[in-house]
Amino acid sequence: MPLAMNREVFITCAVTGGTEIDANNRNVPRSPKEIADAVIEAAKAGAAVAHVHVRDPETGAPSRRNDLYKEVTDRVRQASTDVVLNITAGMGGEMVFGSVEQPLPLTSSTDLCGATERFSHVAECLPEICTLDCGTMNFKVGDLVITNTPATLRAMAKMMTGHGVRPELEVFDTGHLWFAKQLVEEGLLEDPVLVQLCMGIPWGAPNDLNTFLAMANSVPANWTFSAFSIGRDALAYPAAAVLAGGNVRVGLEDNLYVGKGQFASNGQLVKRAVNIVENMGARVIGPKEVREKLKLTKR
Template sequence: MSRPVIISCAVTGSGDTTKLSPYVPVTPKQIADDALAAHEAGAAVVHLHVRHPDTGAPSRDITLYREVVERIRDTGSSVVINLTTGIGARFSPDDEDPNRNAVPGMALPYDRMNHVLELKPDICSLDVATMNFGKHAFVNTPDHIEQIATAVRAAGVKPELEVFDLGHLALARHLHGKGLFEAPPFFQLCLGVPWGAPATVESMQAMKYMLPPGANWSAFGVGSQQFPMAALAVILGGQVRVGLEDNLYMAKGVLAEGNAPLVERAARIVRELGASVATPAEARKILGLAP
């Protein structure tokens, strides 16, 4: 039998991509509809951010999260829901006072996860990373990581451990060794994000070899490396992630008209490499989630 491979779709993200593509969903209805279309195309998991409906800016507004999740659940869809906790970790030192954030972007752990504690998705992302992230710093201290991990575990939500470099994996292994994450842990190897690990064969192999025994893992590459990294993840035994959060294009100069075309191509890659596209039920079994 062929190995079932989980396709996760990162539906909208928090980047300034709405100015680059008219297909990035913004409103709760658009996000929910595009998530369901991605599921129909083969995604067993949908990874969700929300945006301010009028501006497209990233948001932590729990009413927006509630509407997106309820719209998906009200359809009876079995898709695995994965909510972000990443918003609230950006720091850009003010030129006059480096102790002050020039652009509001930092939040306490509870404010980054209150929507998860209320809505209880199957999965939530948990960034195990402090790094330069584009032009700003992305700050996740060990104490904050532990606070979020402890709270979401008590709520019955599985963290997807987002790692962008080898040092992040070393910290995640340390926290896993302390019993912070319920087995089997689930890692997302994030490749090609400035300024983390590059989207290369060598990076993915190095990160894979640092995973704790028995861990589940997925990987993605940004931009033009989305599909090469998807193929490599399948070859190396992992799961895959695609979506408009990470890449806006089907080919150079050709915008993806929503998430479904990206998922359809990923599904084709999975099948052409001799694997099968995992159903939500298979994804739940692989990841150790409740049926």
């Protein structure tokens, strides 16, 4: 593969994520105010885009309550710091089976709802970007399956396009990228197409460089992509993403540490990514340039 380094790079910060968190780690934001403050911190550190989940303010558990998304959105928009909002639409597809001998009924941890409900907070908040997870996969441990059927994804893609929100196609494996191309071929998504390559998440695409380059090389040349990995490799993946021609994602959704035994803040992770990008000879671009590049509608 010839070197096709990206020299105009935007950074996305995924500030909190949608999985359970360690109760002892108070760096991960929970309340709408904490999440909005984390978005602003990341933007000031150099992130052009903030990827947002919400949590129950009392327990820290992942949530998809519309009122929480609305409060975060309002707080960010009322702040003096500019940033592109990217809200998840991936919640509501969690199916947790019973035992291997008796998979049904599904357990009480299951959180399944229809496409319209999964999109409802996006329709209310109208961020510039929202995520569309482009496939079903076994997720991490136990009997959790994240479900995104072709029919559901087609319906959600239509809703996103109809509301003028740019989908970020989250791709966890090669088949997901194949289906993303199918959505574009069917006219359900409009140019410019934005893809996030999600590496190293069990049990999707492993984060070794051969797999990553196979994924990156399969992204059409006229699409825009970012990439990240999780855990300790998240600190090095900005370099791989830029060298492959992509953009960068960091944040506490993907990695909790800035060094061995040192809990990170979102701002610290963004600053480290900025240093990597700039030391490679590339330039970090801001929200205004990202909006122009991706033809986003600022609200």
